[in-house]
Amino acid sequence: MDMSMSMSMSREAILQVKGMRKEFPGVLALENVDFSVQQGEVRALVGENGAGKSTLIKILTGVYQPDGGELLFKGRKTTIAGPLAGQQMGISVVHQELNLIEDLSICENIFLGRPLLKKAFPHLIDWQLMNRESSALLERLKVALDVGEKVKNLSVAQKQIVEIAKALSYNCEIMIMDEPSATLTENELQVLFDVIFELKRQGVTIVYISHRLEEIFKIADTVTVLRDGRHIVTGKVADTDRSELIRSMVGRSMDNEYPKRSGVIGDTLLEVSHFTSSRLKDVSLQLKSGEILGVAGLVGAGRTELARAIFGADRKDGGTLLLRGKEEKIHAVSDAVRKGLGLVPEERKNDGLVLGMTLRENISLTKIEKVENSVLLSPAKELKLSNEYIQKLRIITPGPEQLVKNLSGGNQQKVVLAKWLVADSDILIFDEPTRGIDVGAKYEIYLLLNELVQAGKSIIMISSELPELLGMSDRIIVMHEGKITGELSREEADQEKIMNLAAG
Amino acid sequence: MKSRNNEQQMSFRTRAANFFTAVNKKYFIIYAVITLTVVLSFLSDSFLSVHNIINILRQSSMIAIIAVGVFFTIVSAGIDISVGSTVALAGIIMAKVLVDYSAPVFVGVLAGLAVGVAIGFINGYLVTKRRIPAFVATLGMMGAVRGLTYVITNAYPVSGLPKGIYFIGRGYVGPIPVPVIIMVVVYAGAYVIAEHTRIGRFIFAIGGNEEASHLSGIKVDRYKLFAYMTSGGLAALSGIILVSRLASGQPNAGIGYEFEAITAAVVGGTSLYGGKGTIPGVFLGAIFIAILLNGMVLLNISSYYQQMLKGIVLILAVMIDVARNADH
DSSP: OOTTSOGGGTSOOSEEEEEEEEEETTEEEEEEEEEEEOTTOEEEEEOOTTSSHHHHHHHHTTSSOOSEEEEEETTEEEOOOSHHHHHHHTEEEEOSSOOOOTTSBHHHHHTTTSOOBOSSOTTSBOHHHHHHHHHHHHHHTTOOOOTTSBGGGSOHHHHHHHHHHHHHTTTOSEEEEESTTTTOOHHHHHHHHHHHHHHHHTTOEEEEEOSOHHHHHHHOSEEEEEETTEEEEEEEGGGOOHHHHHHHHHOSOOTTTSOOOOOOOOSEEEEEEEEESSSOOSEEEEEETTOEEEEEEOTTSSHHHHHHHHTTSSOOSEEEEEETTEEOOOOSHHHHHHTTEEEEOSSIIIIIOOTTSBHHHHHTTTOGGGGEETTEEOHHHHHHHHHHHHHHTTOOOSOTTSBGGGSOHHHHHHHHHHHHHHTTOSEEEEESTTTTOOHHHHHHHHHHHHHHHHTTOEEEEEOSOHHHHHHHOSEEEEEETTEEEEEEETTTOOHHHHHHHHTO | OHHHHHHHHHHHHHHHHHHHHHHHHHOTHHHHHHHHHHHHHHHOTTTTSHHHHHHHHHHHHHHHHHHHHHHHHHHTTOOOOOHHHHHHHHHHHHHHHHHHSOOOHHHHHHHHHHHHHHHHHHHHHHHHTSOOOHHHHHHHHHHHHHHHHHHHHTTOOBOOOOGGGHHHHHOEETTEEHHHHHHHHHHHHHHHHHHHBHHHHHHHHHHHOHHHHHTTTOOHHHHHHHHHHHHHHHHHHHHHHHHHHHTSBOTTTTTTHHHHHHHHHHHTTOOTTSSOOOHHHHHHHHHHHHHHHHHHHHTTOOHHHHHHHHHHHHHHHHHHHHHHHHHO
16 A cells, blocks of 8 residues: 555645654653645544544644644744634634533624624624624535524534534634544434535535544545554545554554463453443443453443442442352442442542542541551551552552652552552452553553452453553453443454444 | 761751641641730730630630531531521520429430431431532521521520539539530540541541542441531530520520631631641631630720621631642
8 A cells, every 4th residue: 555655745735744743741742743734625633542633733723832843834834822823823623522602592602702893882792793694604514503592402413513613703724623523423423524525615624533434434535643643644545444544543563562461260250230221221241250351432332331330339220240159239339349349430530539638548448447446547557558558559659648649640540559459359440540641650550450360350441542452351342332232352352343343 | 977967957957847847737727826825915914814714715615616516517528507506406405304394414415415416417418318518408407497496485595494504514623614624525536536537537538539439438428427417416515515604595595606616617727628627726726716806805896896807717717728729
């Protein structure tokens, strides 16, 4: 294949970056990235989480300033001082999370913060003019909506169109769409695509970010793949296919990123049967001792809900849970903890730690008996326990009296883990165990996961990072809309199979 | 040799610095108490007399006891503003039991305490099981309980109490008034619970991060309930002392006590955001307010100004709390 021969060299690009570099403390987010788009083109931008897509977009829209490299707009070298400057130049972004005010009308949202005023009375808002202007914008998109309608009465796709109209009202020439499809249903998707085609016909350039690869083949002319902060390839969509794209996105040797382990997988420890709730549809799974069971799926597929249901944190409507072959009723988190379950939540700052307390105080919250002498807390026992786990988990901290909020992300995650080790949990549920943790600390977390299963504990690992799932799991189940759509052994699992199952 | 000396000095200095940082963080209020004491001792000859100091302690004791209960609710990220009404109802019920049924003193006291704990239970139930914001739940109870007090008494005081009850409010052990002794016992107990038991640890954890506490397996509702029941019980204890001092049950007793107790807790460094505070701090807060009011009496300042100053002190204390939280 010849994807690497960029077609963007042939014509003058409307927007071009060269040698772009952006560094954050401990992370090189972008390294020597070249990227250029032509006027009227629909460019897909793909890559895994952490590949550098968001950083690139934020530089293109003036949210971040680059640490190196140059930016050319219509062939002229320029800098984008801030988001407003970007908008005024003609670069707008439509975010996945919509920034609309639900109780205001479409018209009011489009002109939010910059109302059109009457010429004769410049302190009064010219509602007629604003209505006319916003109607014209919607007509341009070939969408029939009443501009007086309140945003809260619109569907998600319609809200997205309001965002697009708002971006257009800034005389937008380049529209960046950051995962616009993530929250849309199949039918709504077509509405979005129609708008994109209409914009393209009118000469607006579109940069389209999505994790759903099949969309890219429907709407994009060209595609750029980023990986680990680097530009991997740019080429015509017609010249490539799905599996080749995935290879470019992943394309790394996995052997050294995920530590090997040697362990024996034992008997079934946990058996979940027919779990049903508002977000789960008849979910069953088994977990063996010494096993890491990966759980894959898109955001909103019900993975976190499954974890919380097993852990007794959310109400469920039906289903049974067997531990070591014996049925257990888990009505509350405290039951689950007593039975040896532990949850390392995705949002560790909100759900996993009391940030204003010390490491010493956090570590024993799950099993306070361990640091008590009859009814009183024993400072000696607390100190001993904290020091023990600081050593065991290699937590980097000045000492047990350090406030947890002052620890790094990786070390905070270790404190959460320590809580469950203190509680002698046999079954640990990790929800996105390495999110927000830098590369070196990730490896450490993987080592700890291996040590845990080698010691006979069992792990359910929810992750959106496919390489992590493939590298660490003995078995992977895939969820879609609250259901388990498939199960793959370590040997048969690959990214494409998981993605296919995750898409339903 | 010389350098080692230096090192030792350094380490002493660092340790001293650390100590003061710790004091600054936790007991900032101590400086306010010292400053106020020094200023007042210059302004008034009688301020630093033994008699006056004991007087200050006795005056502060009722608010200080209530403040301990309020402290636990605030630490759990809630609040209890029904305590003033609880003071009145508990006192009235005790007085009624003693007067109408000629019950023994300890039965009357237990009845009064039971009323307080029951009010605390209702508060706790509303906050945990019914998910009503603590401010609203206890505000409603503040009105309802006060109303009930008027209904029971027709707004007339209950008098004719047996002499046996007087000891609680008016008695002395040696030179020390009994209410001061009760206060010391309450603070000692509260200190142990807050700092050295799982109850305290969990209430702080819940106030710091309720969801993380819940997901650690802590029975959040149970410990919140404890906080509100303690608050009700201690308010009742204060009500009992008050009845004993006044020798009658007053239906409008304790009006505004919630204000002073919350002020004492917050001035003493208890964060209204929850999860932060100390029992010694609350004690100093209560003492600070008592000294302030005592000083103004000694200096012949009108009680209207006292009222104003109390309000200003509360706002200043919260301003400090907000500023400290903004730092993080």
